Each structure stands twice: as C-alpha cells, then as structure tokens.
Amino acid sequence: MSDAELATPFRQRAGGAMKDAFLQEALTIATTKFIGLRREAFAGFPEGEALRDQARAIKEATLQQLDHHLETLIGNVERLGGHVHYAATQAEARSIIVDIARRSGARMAVKSKSMATEEIHLNEALEAAGVTPVETDLGEYIIQLAHERPSHIIAPAIHKTKGQVAELFTRALGRPAEPDPEALTRIARGELREKFLQADLGITGANFAVADTGTVVLVTNEGNGRMVTSLPRVHVAVMGVEKVVPSFSDLMVFLAILAKSATGQKLSVYTSMVQGPRRAGELEGPEEFHLVLLDGGRIAQIDGPLREALSCLRCGACLNVCPVYRQIGGHAYGYTYPGPIGILLTAMLEGTPAVRDLAHASSLCGACADACPVRIDIPRMLIELRREIDDQKIAPWTERIAFKLLARMLQSPRLYRISAKAGRLLQRPFTRDGGIRRLPLVFGEWTRTRDLPPVAARTFQERWASDRDLRA
Amino acid sequence: MTTRVEFLERIRERVRRAPQRFQASPTRRPAHPAAEVETIRRELAERWPETLEAFRREFAAVAGVLHHVASVDMVPAVVSRIAQEHRARELVSWHPGALGVDLGSALATRGLDVHQMPGTERIGAAEAERLRALVARAALGLTGVDLAIAETGTLVLVSGPGRPRSTSLLPPCHIAVFDRTALVESLRQVGVFLEAWHGDGRPPAGGASINFITGPSRTADIELTLTRGVHGPKEVHAIFVEQPIGG
Numbered sequence: 221m222s223d224a225e226l227a228t229p230f231r232q233r234a235g236g237a238m239k240d241a242f243l244q245e246a247l248t249i250a251t252t253k254f255i256g257l258r259r260e261a262f263a264g265f266p267e268g269e270a271l272r273d274q275a276r277a278i279k280e281a282t283l284q285q286l287d288h289h290l291e292t293l294i295g296n297v298e299r300l301g302g303h304v305h306y307a308a309t310q311a312e313a314r315s316i317i318v319d320i321a322r323r324s325g326a327r328m329a330v331k332s333k334s335m336a337t338e339e340i341h342l343n344e345a346l347e348a349a350g351v352t353p354v355e356t357d358l359g360e361y362i363i364q365l366a367h368e369r370p371s372h373i374i375a376p377a378i379h380k381t382k383g384q385v386a387e388l389f390t391r392a393l394g395r396p397a398e399p400d401p402e403a404l405t406r407i408a409r410g411e412l413r414e415k416f417l418q419a420d421l422g423i424t425g426a427n428f429a430v431a432d433t434g435t436v437v438l439v440t441n442e443g444n445g446r447m448v449t450s451l452p453r454v455h456v457a458v459m460g461v462e463k464v465v466p467s468f469s470d471l472m473v474f475l476a477i478l479a480k481s482a483t484g485q486k487l488s489v490y491t492s493m494v495q496g497p498r499r500a501g502e503l504e505g506p507e508e509f510h511l512v513l514l515d516g517g518r519i520a521q522i523d524g525p526l527r528e529a530l531s532c533l534r535c536g537a538c539l540n541v542c543p544v545y546r547q548i549g550g551h552a553y554g555y556t557y558p559g560p561i562g563i564l565l566t567a568m569l570e571g572t573p574a575v576r577d578l579a580h581a582s583s584l585c586g587a588c589a590d591a592c593p594v595r596i597d598i599p600r601m602l603i604e605l606r607r608e609i610d611d612q613k614i615a616p617w618t619e620r621i622a623f624k625l626l627a628r629m630l631q632s633p634r635l636y637r638i639s640a641k642a643g644r645l646l647q648r649p650f651t652r653d654g655g656i657r658r659l660p661l662v663f664g665e666w667t668r669t670r671d672l673p674p675v676a677a678r679t680f681q682e683r684w685a686s687d688r689d690l691r692a
Numbered sequence: 693m694t695t696r697v698e699f700l701e702r703i704r705e706r707v708r709r710a711p712q713r714f715q716a717s718p719t720r721r722p723a724h725p726a727a728e729v730e731t732i733r734r735e736l737a738e739r740w741p742e743t744l745e746a747f748r749r750e751f752a753a754v755a756g757v758l759h760h761v762a763s764v765d766m767v768p769a770v771v772s773r774i775a776q777e778h779r780a781r782e783l784v785s786w787h788p789g790a791l792g793v794d795l796g797s798a799l800a801t802r803g804l805d806v807h808q809m810p811g812t813e814r815i816g817a818a819e820a821e822r823l824r825a826l827v828a829r830a831a832l833g834l835t836g837v838d839l840a841i842a843e844t845g846t847l848v849l850v851s852g853p854g855r856p857r858s859t860s861l862l863p864p865c866h867i868a869v870f871d872r873t874a875l876v877e878s879l880r881q882v883g884v885f886l887e888a889w890h891g892d893g894r895p896p897a898g899g900a901s902i903n904f905i906t907g908p909s910r911t912a913d914i915e916l917t918l919t920r921g922v923h924g925p926k927e928v929h930a931i932f933v934e935q936p937i938g939g
Contacts, residue, residue, distance in 0.1 A: 246915075249916065250916055253916055274718055277714060277717070278717045278718065280713065281715065281716055281717045283707075284707065284710060286703050287704040290700065290703065291700060300900070304696070306695065306696055306698075306699035307694065308699070312694060357913070358913040358914070358922055359911075359913035362914075375912070376913070377914070378916070380914075381915065385914055401914040401915060401917035402919050405911060405919040405921075409921070409923060413828075413923070416923075417824070417828060432890075441909070442910070442911050442923045442924065443909040443922065443924025443925075444922075446857065446923075446924065447861065447923055447924075450858060450861065451824075465717075466717050466719075467717070467721055467887065468886035468887050469719045469720070469884075470717050471883070472879045472880060472886075473719060475879060476879050483912075485754075485906070486750070486843070486906070487904060489754075489907055489908070489909055489910055489924070490903060490906070491903070491904035492901065492902075492903050493904075494901055495900045498899075499898055499899055499900050500853075500898070501812050501853030501898065502851060502853060502856070502899050502900065503809065503810065503820060503856040504851075504857050504858055505857065505900055513699065515694075515699070515702070519702050520706065522706035522707055522710050523707075523709040523711075527710070
C-alpha cells in the first residue's frame, strides 16, 4: 500500500478490501491453509503445550533482567569483533545504517526478510543515500517491485496472483514471464543470485539473539538469510531489544515451536546462527559485523500496559485465525504489523493515537490468544487500549458522550426501564425485518458498520414481573 | 546518537519498575555440557539404528534423499550417480581435513571436476574471488555434517577453515556425508551440544556461522504453491556411511 492510501481512514481501507473479490479469495485460501498446517504440526507434538508455557516464561524472565542480558549480548558480540549500535528511535536506526552503508562505500544492499527494517522504513532512507536496497525474500522482492508493503508477516505477497506477478516481472525486469510459480521463482533466483554476488552490504533482522554467546539467529526457508550473511563484505543485523534469549538451551525451546506456529514445518529450512565477522582461516563471511539494537517504543513497555506484546515471535499465527484479518487482509491495517498483534505493536511503536480506529478492529473472540505460541493475551490488551483511547480523549467526543450516557443508564434500574420504553417507541421508523440497519444523525456512526438489535417487544424485566412460568 | 550507557540505563530504569515474578529462565541448562554430551553420545551409540530410521523418515518428509553405504570408499559411486542424473561434472568440496577423508582422486577418476576448498592456509583476495566464481558455477557441493537431528530431519553444519558456508548453499545440489557419530535424536540434545561447543567442550570447527539445514530451499510466496530451490539448493542428499568415517 502506498503512503497516499495510508492517509485514507481505516474504515474506507477495510471497506475497499472487502469489496476486492480476489483479495477475499486469496485471504480465505491462505489463512485456512496456514491454520490447518499449524494444527497438524501441534497434533503430532504432544510436548508442544508445555514448551509454549516454557517459551513464555523464558520471555518474561528475560524481560525482567533485560539490561543484564543485553549487556551480556553486547559484550559477547564485541568480543567476537562485532560492533553494536544503539537506536532509540526509528530515525536513529535509519541514520546508523545509512552511515554504515556510506562508510563501506556500498552501492547496493541485499536484504533478508526483516519486519524491523520495514518498521523503520529503511529502504527509503537507503535510496535517498544512493544505496539501492534489494529485498531477496521472494514475497518481499515481489512487493518491492510493485512498490507495495507486506500484507502478511510471513507471506508478504499473498494478496497477489501468479498472473499479477508474471505481469509485474515482465514489466519490471523487461523479460517475458509465464504465470507459473515454478518459472517465476526461477526468474527471481537468477536475478537475485547476481545481486547476492555483487552486493557489498547485507542487511537482516534477527529472530533471536543468544546473549551468552553473542549469536544472532535467522530463520528462513529460501536461503536468502544465509546468502546475505555469507557473501557481502559487511553484515548489519537490526533487532528489537526484546529478541534476546539467555542461552542456546532457551533458544531450542523457541525453535521447537516457531516454525510449527508459522507454517506447520517442524523447523524452517534454514536456521542460521551468526557469531560476529568471519574468523581467521575462514574463506567467507562478512569482514565487518554490526548489530543495531532498536528501542523504537519497546523499552517503555517493559513496565507498561503492552508488556506482554514484547513476547511476540512474529509467527503470524494470530493473523490467520483472526476473523477481522481474514476479511480485510494486512494492508487495510495501514501499518507495518497487521492483525491482532499488529494493533498492539502499532500502539507500542507509533503511539496510542495511531490505533484509535484499529483498536476496535477486533471482535475480541480470543482466537488469537489461543493460537499464539507464547499465549499473549491479545484481547485483554485490546480492551485496555480502548479504555485508554477513551480516557485520553483520543476517541471522538460524540463517541465518548454516547458511552458515558450508556454507562449512566446501565447503572440505574429506573433509567434503564425508561430508556427501554423510549427506545421501543423511537426505533419504530428504523426497524426493518427485525433489525436496525441505519440510524440517523451521530447515531449513524454505530450502524455504519454494524446492525443494532432492536429493543424487544417485551423486555425481560416485564416478562419477569408477569410470566409465572419464567420463574418456575 | 544514543550511547550504550544511556540506552542500558533507560532499560534498567524500566526493569526496576516492572513486576518481578521470575528472576531466571526456567530452562534447565547443563552444568557440565561437555560431560553431558559424552553421556548422550554413549547412550546414542547403542541405539543408532533407531535414530537413523527416525532421521530417514523426517529427512524424507522434508524432501531430502538419504543414501546408505557400508563404508566411505563407496561414497564416490553415489556422488557420481547423482552427478550423472544432473548431467553435471563440476563439484566443489570441503577440504579433505574437514570432510574426514580425501575423496578427490576417487571422484576425479569417475569423471568429475573436483575443486577442494582450501584448509587453514591463507588465501589472497584474487584467489578468494576465483574460488567464489567456481562455487557459484558448480552444480554439486560436497560437505560433511556435524550433527544430524532425527526429530526434524536436519543437518547441522559449522563453518570454519576448510568448510566454507557457500559449499552447501550456492550449488543447486548439496551432498552431505555423515556417520553414526553425527546422529542425535532431538532439538533438546542439540541444545546441549551447542552449550558444550561454546562452553567446556570443543567446537567442531572455528567458524562464525552454524547452519541448520532442513531439506532443500523452498518458498510458497506465490499463491502458496510450494516451490523448491529458490535461493539455496533444489536438492539435498545425505549419504550415511555405516563404518565410521574417521576410522
């Protein structure tokens, strides 16, 4: 999605997505498939439930001593000959990386799939500095050629058909491409192979970092993570501070559940562990290794209301099961991280006002919390966000007054009875086929995206007062 | 620019205010990982056929091809058969010291162009360039294996002198040779090995990269259609040698 589209209100973006017949079909197929694969993977893995609890406990314990674990990580990365940088904001992260690129004289940077670099909008900054960023994950490569943004955390181009990709390759690469995934993949392999071999700079995120050995861990299926960390002369890894785990024993717990939650694989094809620059006697590997530690709003949540979201592994499981995501897809959310966890991460990284509308883009059904490998209670935090949006007067005044009046009415039995009677009268002109589809004036805000059940012909209180059988 | 001290102080301040429910990770860490590795090895030595069977199952599930030979001198025949299937001659290989055996001449007599990677000797920039071009062109990459994980069908390769990362990455077909000493059952056991390699035990090599390889490179990014060989190898073969390679 372009920045111009981002400027349109959430409701319009979501509405547009729901009218896009292809997107609807693609979302249903993809999310249903991911749900099935995940379920199968855990069905054959009885110890999975205990490992999920353990993984969460590791995250919590690590957060409680995050300063200590990061200090250990920093010490070890430096001992191995790597450089560590500290980015308080997205802008600072961008300028650190652009600086490294400039100093290394890089003209082109190959990138492995990284949500952290999406989050800091790194590509635009690199381009402005005269460095061409090349996304090398196939899905990311496709959306980069199309000048779009990812629509799913682990399947960034699920909103595109093979026909669209073929057209895109034909136009952008100047060579005819058939709408066949195998053939398209072969074309991308050829194009990107050249870039891997030419690039001076490799940029990655980090799925984990093991503190006590200074190890950055990357999980990919395509092998681009290995290319990016093996071939260019300089490697920069960008990681949110919450990605650190104490030891390899801890790491194994996460590896056992991450791929199962994401794609239903027992392990992703490549788990690459990088420990600083190449060592003496090594033919390959970067001569320079940089680790950029990113705050960007995370640190404030260590003792904040969104703390639980710092345990997120970015597996995408909560997107697939979310009835809202399944309808509107990732772009409609408008920010880097879509889906239920994306709303929380957006609040964390961009501030609460950014999610004024998004906080309501959930039915609070709880499917996300069930699917989450580390059992993050996403609905609880969404409710708290809604409360904050109201308390901080971020919500529109009409909405705030409406809810204040509702609260007053619900607290008084007398007011409640009077309101029910009044409602029964007032709703008459608006009730069609047993439902209220459209209300006038400001009340129309409510019925714009939902139906309102009408007040019953006889309320429960009235029946309770007169119907004996109700009390029998 | 934010300094390390400022950055960590910001975190420390938040950590102090956060509710303290756990102090340490609940994961059990081996106190003496090297000793535990020895115990695991002893236990596994008795049941390697079962472990191999489990590995075979999982390796097949991730589209790996397992070959089983009695002794290391039968490896060249398997490699040359794979080469013929690919109509390929060009093979890059880990250094004999890293492989545990020198298969160079045996492979050459079978008509393969064998390029063994340098060992510990220092390599100039021009030579490194030449080698990279060679690896980028080769159809087959021959490596050893440090651990083979039965639970997931995974090959673990540690980089180092004589064991470049690209041998298992750039050629479209990766062939890995291993014996029973590499077989482990579970990810948990691998955790103990990793702890030992970085603790009181000896790592298999002195490189800066450890790779877990679980089948050929794959993607499903276009309409969720599974496609193999997007950046890494399209095929992964593992040759199990029944008679331990080291002798």
